[in-house]
Amino acid sequence: MKRLRGGPECSRSGYLFLLPNFTGFLLFVLLPVLASLALSFCRWEILKDNTPTFIGLANFRKLLTSEDFWYHTYNTMFLMLGIPVGMMLSLALALLLNRSIRGIKLFRMVYFLPTVTAGVALLVLWMWIYEPLYGLLNCTLGQFGVEGPNWLRGGFRLEFLSWFGMDPQCYWSKPALMLMGIWTGVGGYNMILYLAALHTVNPQLYEAAQVDGATRWQKFRYITWPMLAPATFFIFIMSLIDGFQGGFESAYVMTLGGPAGSSTTISFQIFNELFENDRAGYASAIAWFLFLIVFVLTLISWRYGGKVVHHD
Amino acid sequence: MIERPLRPEIRFREARRAFRRGLLYLVLSAIGLVMVLPFLWMLSTSLKTGKGAVQVPPQWIPRSSATLAQYKGQSVPVRLLKKECLVRRLDDGQEATVYAQAVHTDKPLWGPPVVTAAIPTDQGGYVRVPVEVLGSTARVRILQEGPDLEKVVDLPGQDIYEKSWVSLQWSNYPETWRKLPFGRSYINTLIISLSITLGQVLTCSLAAFAFARLRFPGRDKLFLGYLATMMIPGAVTLIPVYVMFVKIPDLFNYAFHTQYFTTDLYFLGKYYVGRLIGGNSYFALIAPGLFSAYGTFMLRQFFMNLPRGLEDAARIDGCGNLRIYWHVTLPLSRVALATLATFTFMGAWKSFMWPLLILNTEELLPLQVLLQRFQGQHGSEYHLLMAGSMIVLLPLLAVFLLAQRYFIRGIQLGAIKG
Numbered sequence: 001m002k003r004l005r006g007g008p009e010c011s012r013s014g015y016l017f018l019l020p021n022f023t024g025f026l027l028f029v030l031l032p033v034l035a036s037l038a039l040s041f042c043r044w045e046i047l048k049d050n051t052p053t054f055i056g057l058a059n060f061r062k063l064l065t066s067e068d069f070w071y072h073t074y075n076t077m078f079l080m081l082g083i084p085v086g087m088m089l090s091l092a093l094a095l096l097l098n099r100s101i102r103g104i105k106l107f108r109m110v111y112f113l114p115t116v117t118a119g120v121a122l123l124v125l126w127m128w129i130y131e132p133l134y135g136l137l138n139c140t141l142g143q144f145g146v147e148g149p150n151w152l153r154g155g156f157r158l159e160f161l162s163w164f165g166m167d168p169q170c171y172w173s174k175p176a177l178m179l180m181g182i183w184t185g186v187g188g189y190n191m192i193l194y195l196a197a198l199h200t201v202n203p204q205l206y207e208a209a210q211v212d213g214a215t216r217w218q219k220f221r222y223i224t225w226p227m228l229a230p231a232t233f234f235i236f237i238m239s240l241i242d243g244f245q246g247g248f249e250s251a252y253v254m255t256l257g258g259p260a261g262s263s264t265t266i267s268f269q270i271f272n273e274l275f276e277n278d279r280a281g282y283a284s285a286i287a288w289f290l291f292l293i294v295f296v297l298t299l300i301s302w303r304y305g306g307k308v309v310h311h312d
Numbered sequence: 313m314i315e316r317p318l319r320p321e322i323r324f325r326e327a328r329r330a331f332r333r334g335l336l337y338l339v340l341s342a343i344g345l346v347m348v349l350p351f352l353w354m355l356s357t358s359l360k361t362g363k364g365a366v367q368v369p370p371q372w373i374p375r376s377s378a379t380l381a382q383y384k385g386q387s388v389p390v391r392l393l394k395k396e397c398l399v400r401r402l403d404d405g406q407e408a409t410v411y412a413q414a415v416h417t418d419k420p421l422w423g424p425p426v427v428t429a430a431i432p433t434d435q436g437g438y439v440r441v442p443v444e445v446l447g448s449t450a451r452v453r454i455l456q457e458g459p460d461l462e463k464v465v466d467l468p469g470q471d472i473y474e475k476s477w478v479s480l481q482w483s484n485y486p487e488t489w490r491k492l493p494f495g496r497s498y499i500n501t502l503i504i505s506l507s508i509t510l511g512q513v514l515t516c517s518l519a520a521f522a523f524a525r526l527r528f529p530g531r532d533k534l535f536l537g538y539l540a541t542m543m544i545p546g547a548v549t550l551i552p553v554y555v556m557f558v559k560i561p562d563l564f565n566y567a568f569h570t571q572y573f574t575t576d577l578y579f580l581g582k583y584y585v586g587r588l589i590g591g592n593s594y595f596a597l598i599a600p601g602l603f604s605a606y607g608t609f610m611l612r613q614f615f616m617n618l619p620r621g622l623e624d625a626a627r628i629d630g631c632g633n634l635r636i637y638w639h640v641t642l643p644l645s646r647v648a649l650a651t652l653a654t655f656t657f658m659g660a661w662k663s664f665m666w667p668l669l670i671l672n673t674e675e676l677l678p679l680q681v682l683l684q685r686f687q688g689q690h691g692s693e694y695h696l697l698m699a700g701s702m703i704v705l706l707p708l709l710a711v712f713l714l715a716q717r718y719f720i721r722g723i724q725l726g727a728i729k730g
Contacts, residue, residue: 012528013633013634014526014527014528014531015528017518017519017522017526018518018519020518021515021516021518021603022519022534024515024602024603025538027556028549029549029603029605032552032553033549035552036549036551039551039552046555093343096336096339096343107343107344109713109716110347111343111347112712112719113351114350116719117351119708120664120687120701121700121701121702124683124687124697124700125350127687128353128694128697129350134365134366136349136353142369143369183346183347183350187343192720245545252664253687270547274554275669280551280555283551286547287545287547287548287551288548290547294545295543298543
């Protein structure tokens with residue numbers, strides 16, 4: 001590479017520095033995004049080696065009227081109910097860890113373990129924990145005289161749901177996956193973010209509150225919680241974005257989306273449309289629907305996140 | 313006038329503080345236990361026998377047990393065939409012979425245990441009465457190596473005993489290792505993860521340097537474009553990228569009038585290393601991971617905050633941009649680079665969906681996908697599955713322990729994103 005001299009004011013070698021990354025950006029992001037948009041208006045069976053045919057908005061029409069798709073969207077959002085619970089627990093952990101006593105780093109490390117090791121190995125581990133006869137969970141429940149269900153495959157009926165015109169058949173798979181998700185994520189990124197946010201709270205505020213005779217709860221309610229609002233907002237939006245895109249690995253490894261599609265999320269459906277049903281166009285349309293959700297969420301975070309963030 | 317607090321008050325306050333601290337540690341440890349317990353369960357199961365893994369209630373420390381007997385002054389393993397007890401009924405003092413299984417020791421909640429026996433009645437049924445055990449004999453088969461030593465003998469009952477001991481089935485690990493090509497998979501994962509890490513740190517730092525330190529037309533617009541792409545879900549680009557990799561070898565073959573792009577390659581003539589590009593190639597596994605908008609963004613933020621003084625000095629000494637990048641900026645940003653490297657490495661190590669899509673041969677599989685295959689093939693042999701999971705987890709744990717501080721830092725850097 002030619003050595004380019006001259007000050008930072010007039011440098012064009014910037015393009016050369018950018019070139020490697022930009023090539024990848026172009027090949028693996030920009031062009032594919034456009035291709036994917038184009039594909040979403042087409043019918044294309046890759047495995048049959050057809051050529052794509054333009055079918056207009058048919059994929060999107062099918063998407064909006066497909067009962068399966070809305071069920072999977074419902075599944076995805078149901079699994080996201082774990083987010084507020086997980087966030088509350090993360091905040092509680094951060095509050096517990098936010099003091100300078102001996103061994104706090106060790107605890108932080110231990111809480112972070114599931115996040116670090118997350119992957120197929122942990123999914124397999126949880127399959128074993130959820131094993132109906134010999135798994136840790138049901139054996140522990142058994143010691144208390146409770147007969148645990150078949151978490152990943154079993155179901156139960158809630159008859160009253162039929163009064164509202166809903167299917168009374170429920171499955172344990174979603175609660176089980178939620179529990180696993182909370183365990184995996186509670187001591188992870190969110191807790192560290194909360195810890196970092198707690199460090200930025202001005203200690204003088206607490207001292208002032210102390211002088212005014214504030215209780216612990218009042219200090220939390222009127223100082224900590226408002227000061228953490230930007231972090232909470234950020235974590236919430238990020239978790240929503242991840243949540244809408246999540247659920248592929250656990251579905252693929254643990255439940256295959258079942259029983260009766262009860263653990264199929266949007267991302268698992270995209271995979272299935274592509275490789276089981278060979279409908280690349282429809283899969284692209286779903287992916288774009290996902291994109292739309294994420295886009296809206298990102299816009300919200302830019303629009304409202306900026307206002308509440310206390311940067312120092 | 314300053315009031316001095318009284319001594320007992322101080323002591324009370326100290327005690328309260330100590331109590332609170334103790335409580336805090338208790339709560340923290342309890343939560344820690346919840347986090348660690350599943351891992352210990354994994355380790356414990358991985359060291360059990362297939363039978364031990366499905367024992368109820370489960371044992372945390374794997375044990376084996378055997379029946380032993382004192383025979384000719386030696387302790388030898390035996391198999392119990394029949395055990396008889398001579399008992400005296402406590403109600404009428406009659407003596408009777410019953411099988412050992414018919415003798416029960418009923419543990420009451422309070423008081424000493426009561427021994428009862430099921431004694432046959434004239435009506436053909438059994439009656440369970442408290443008894444006193446007078447003595448017992450057992451018929452056992454002595455288990456020895458060699459057929460001539462295996463014989464059946466009657467021994468006094470007290471010479472027979474159960475022995476259980478901690479026994480860790482370390483052999484599960486080599487057994488698992490042999491069932492699927494874990495060794496090869498390790499190498500694959502290392503090749504993929506290290507290449508991606510190196511490549512990404514390089515391309516991202518180059519781009520970040522350009523965005524942070526160089527001026528060229530369209531820079532800020534380009535950067536905004538980078539930022540915007542961070543929100544694109546992986547699922548959107550997945551399909552076209554997949555198609556691209558699957559179709560391009562044929563296209564290249566056609567363009568260059570060759571078959572080379574779809575030829576299977578062997579390293580040293582015997583190790584299958586997939587194809588040059590396209591599906592089933594290291595290239596396809598690595599290439600999409602070499603670039604990242606997020607890494608570029610993170611490093612740019614870091615470079616922006618570096619002092620310019622050294623750079624200016626280097627520039628006055630006649631250094632070009634490349635040398636400044638290499639000799640000034642990079643050494644100053646070791647922490648940020650290590651952070652990005654750690655995250656990239658862990659991410660690459662865990663990537664699952666992409667290799668799953670792009671590969672259909674066992675030789676190139678990275679660990680995550682191999683473990684999933686293993687699970688599919690040995691779904692109920694949890695002792696082996698857990699050994700496999702441990703094999704996959706251990707390097708991650710090692711990297712985490714080594715690079716812990718970069719992790720925490722990386723997350724905090726990421727927080728600026730919002």
